[in-house]
Amino acid sequence: MTSKNLEISVGAFVLAGILALVVLALNVSGLSYRADDQSYYLFARFENLAGLSERAKISLSGVTIGRVVSITLDTEDYVAVVKMAIDKDVPLTTDTSASILTAGLLGEKYIGLSVGADDELLINADEIEDTQSSIVLEELIGQFLFSRSE
Amino acid sequence: MMVKALVNRVRFIGNGMLNISAGVGRAAWFFIHVLSWGSGFKAPFKRLLQQVYQLGVLSLPIVLVAGLFVGMVLALQGYHILVGYGSQEAVGQMVALSLLREFGPVVTALLFAGRAGSALTAEIGLMKATEQLSAMEIMGVDPFKRIMAPRLWGGVITLPILTVMFSVLGIYGGAFVAVEVLGIYDGSYWANMQNSVEFNEDVVKGVVKSLVFAVVVTWLAIFHGWNATPTSQGISRATTATVVQASLAVLALDFILTAVMLGGF
Amino acid sequence: MENFAELVDLSFSRDGRLILDHISLQIPKGKVTAILGPSGTGKTTLLRLISGQLKPDSGDVIVDGLSVPSLSRNDLFTLRKRLSLLFQTGALFTDMSVFENVAFSLREHTRLPEHMIRDLVLLRLQSVGLRGAAHHMPSELSGGMARRVALARSLALDPELIMYDEPFTGQDPISMAVLVKLIRNVNDLLSLTSVLVSHDVEEALSIADQVYVLSHGRLIGEGTPEHVRQTDSPELKQFLFGHVDGPVSFHYPSKPLAQEVLPL
Numbered sequence: 001m002t003s004k005n006l007e008i009s010v011g012a013f014v015l016a017g018i019l020a021l022v023v024l025a026l027n028v029s030g031l032s033y034r035a036d037d038q039s040y041y042l043f044a045r046f047e048n049l050a051g052l053s054e055r056a057k058i059s060l061s062g063v064t065i066g067r068v069v070s071i072t073l074d075t076e077d078y079v080a081v082v083k084m085a086i087d088k089d090v091p092l093t094t095d096t097s098a099s100i101l102t103a104g105l106l107g108e109k110y111i112g113l114s115v116g117a118d119d120e121l122l123i124n125a126d127e128i129e130d131t132q133s134s135i136v137l138e139e140l141i142g143q144f145l146f147s148r149s150e
Numbered sequence: 151m152m153v154k155a156l157v158n159r160v161r162f163i164g165n166g167m168l169n170i171s172a173g174v175g176r177a178a179w180f181f182i183h184v185l186s187w188g189s190g191f192k193a194p195f196k197r198l199l200q201q202v203y204q205l206g207v208l209s210l211p212i213v214l215v216a217g218l219f220v221g222m223v224l225a226l227q228g229y230h231i232l233v234g235y236g237s238q239e240a241v242g243q244m245v246a247l248s249l250l251r252e253f254g255p256v257v258t259a260l261l262f263a264g265r266a267g268s269a270l271t272a273e274i275g276l277m278k279a280t281e282q283l284s285a286m287e288i289m290g291v292d293p294f295k296r297i298m299a300p301r302l303w304g305g306v307i308t309l310p311i312l313t314v315m316f317s318v319l320g321i322y323g324g325a326f327v328a329v330e331v332l333g334i335y336d337g338s339y340w341a342n343m344q345n346s347v348e349f350n351e352d353v354v355k356g357v358v359k360s361l362v363f364a365v366v367v368t369w370l371a372i373f374h375g376w377n378a379t380p381t382s383q384g385i386s387r388a389t390t391a392t393v394v395q396a397s398l399a400v401l402a403l404d405f406i407l408t409a410v411m412l413g414g415f
Numbered sequence: 416m417e418n419f420a421e422l423v424d425l426s427f428s429r430d431g432r433l434i435l436d437h438i439s440l441q442i443p444k445g446k447v448t449a450i451l452g453p454s455g456t457g458k459t460t461l462l463r464l465i466s467g468q469l470k471p472d473s474g475d476v477i478v479d480g481l482s483v484p485s486l487s488r489n490d491l492f493t494l495r496k497r498l499s500l501l502f503q504t505g506a507l508f509t510d511m512s513v514f515e516n517v518a519f520s521l522r523e524h525t526r527l528p529e530h531m532i533r534d535l536v537l538l539r540l541q542s543v544g545l546r547g548a549a550h551h552m553p554s555e556l557s558g559g560m561a562r563r564v565a566l567a568r569s570l571a572l573d574p575e576l577i578m579y580d581e582p583f584t585g586q587d588p589i590s591m592a593v594l595v596k597l598i599r600n601v602n603d604l605l606s607l608t609s610v611l612v613s614h615d616v617e618e619a620l621s622i623a624d625q626v627y628v629l630s631h632g633r634l635i636g637e638g639t640p641e642h643v644r645q646t647d648s649p650e651l652k653q654f655l656f657g658h659v660d661g662p663v664s665f666h667y668p669s670k671p672l673a674q675e676v677l678p679l
Contacts, residue, residue: 282507285508
């Protein structure tokens with residue numbers, strides 16, 4: 001094995017390794033180049049998150065337009081406060097509504113947005129007023145039984 | 151009579167413990183010694199390259215083929231389990247996560263221990279048996295710096311690269327099985343995967359695991375070679391010890407690392 | 416007569432067995448000193464004590480005025496550049512060619528340019544008669560040739576002391592004669608000090624200036640070859656002249672034959 005061949009094959013090996021890593025980054029983990037300054041932040045309050053986790057996706061008409069950045073508890077009103085990062089190029093009206101929905105049967109929670117008809121748009125650090133908490137099966141059954149007994 | 155037998159048994163165990171202690175001590179000293187990469191010898195980079203070639207490039211066939219098959223089997227098995235819940239579209243994320251977090255680092259490390267680890271032990275053991283290491287010492291060249299250190303660094307660089315390649319091949323192999331053979335929609339395979347695989351969480355942690363494995367496996371391989379009795383039996387015993395101990399170490403460390411990474415102990 | 420090296424009241428034991436028992440001997444400069452003795456008496460151990468690979472239990476090893484056991488690792492490595500040890504098997508580096516083997520110390524310890532190294536290597540190989548074999552790999556050489564290459568390798572840095580560990584063992588008559596001649600010539604031409612450890616009595620005596628005979632960890636004879644050949648000691652005579660029976664008895668200790676074989 002001449003010195004030149006050795007260097008070439010080792011170089012190829014290392015390059016292939018780096019390539020594999022890049023493939024993993026892009027194709028497998030869906031790493032996107034969205035930098036922080038390409039999103040604006042909105043807040044929303046929910047009574048019950050029931051399984052929504054950080055980094056859950058936020059979708060509008062089925063298109064992912066953002067991610068949940070953080071979840072905190074407001075200890076005064078006892079509601080969950082969700083901070084969302086939305087793509088800058090997606091304008092949302094002030095009467096947009098946010099609901100916590102379930103994706104697929106395995107129950108991954110995400111936030112679905114639905115745009116309203118207002119003229120004004122939400123800006124950074126605004127809050128989405130119209131929210132719908134997650135549907136919890138037990139409550140649903142309870143409501144049903146309750147209404148049945150009437 | 152009974153007492154004597156008992157005392158002997160205890161002494162035997164005690165000796166065994168002391169031997170293990172001594173062995174660990176020797177190994178630790180050895181490790182620190184090998185890490186040094188001091189001045190005083192020429193062309194270290196070339197030597198490192200040679201080792202990366204020996205350990206990495208030559209391990210490619212087994213790693214790539216194994217990765218392919220593991221990925222395909224994961225897809226196959228995964229599909230049949232998930233189909234019972236109607237969640238077969240999730241097979242992509244199942245294959246990817248299993249590979250990136252567990253199978254990639256662990257299986258690659260085990261294969262590495264068997265192929266490259268045993269080769270290292272045999273090579274160094276043979277050098278010791280034919281007194282090449284002694285001759286080098288007498289000629290004023292530190293065999294630790296010239297022989298051991300390049301091999302240790304070579305292993306540390308190589309195994310993570312092999313691991314990443316293993317995972318990639320597994321994922322694509324799984325894709326082939328899922329899409330072509332089992333009829334999953336190509337888009338779902340990749341989309342579900344991309345949604346649930348986090349680069350920092352899964353890929354990076356997998357690489358971190360493989361780094362830890364690399365250090366342990368290579369170090370054990372070199373140590374056993376250096377420590378081998380210079381007879382043919384001694385070398386065979388040393389090679390076996392490398393493969394067995396390295397494999398067990400990888401599995402045990404995997405558990406510990408997984409626990410730390412998932413739950414934070 | 417100056418001594419290049421000296422062992423002073425040296426004792427060494429391994430695994431509880433006493434291998435060397437208060438040995439004192441001197442290695443005079445510029446001469447060939449032979450250390451003879453039956454296999455396993457610790458002759459190789461002696462060489463390793465001189466080179467500092469082993470530490471004595473008591474006593475001292477002095478090489479060119481330095482006390483070897485008390486040298487630091489770095490000082491020891493510096494000293495070793497002036498010594499050479501020729502192993503019984505040659506111990507050539509199997510992954511390098513003959514040329515690379517001989518060039519090894521030159522490359523590691525000097526910054527000589529490549530063409531100078533090439534010339535030096537070829538000259539050394541010429542002195543052992545193997546210049547034509549420079550591109551072979553060690554596995555392609557016969558035992559005798561391997562030893563000669565190892566000799567060339569040991570001489571590469573012009574050492575001051577060269578030690579030979581059983582150089583004649585297992586050699587055919589031609590190789591033996593070649594080695595004997597080489598050892599003596601190399602010592603004289605390069606003004607080296609040579610220490611030769613062997614149990615091939617005749618060969619060793621034919622070129623040694625001074626002889627020590629070791630047995631069971633003690634010296635049983637010393638002096639010039641002539642002096643030693645004329646000894647009265649039965650132990651020494653048995654070893655030197657190869658008598659089957661004598662102080663080292665032929666029979667392993669056992670009951671009388673009549674008792675074991677004939678029925679009582």
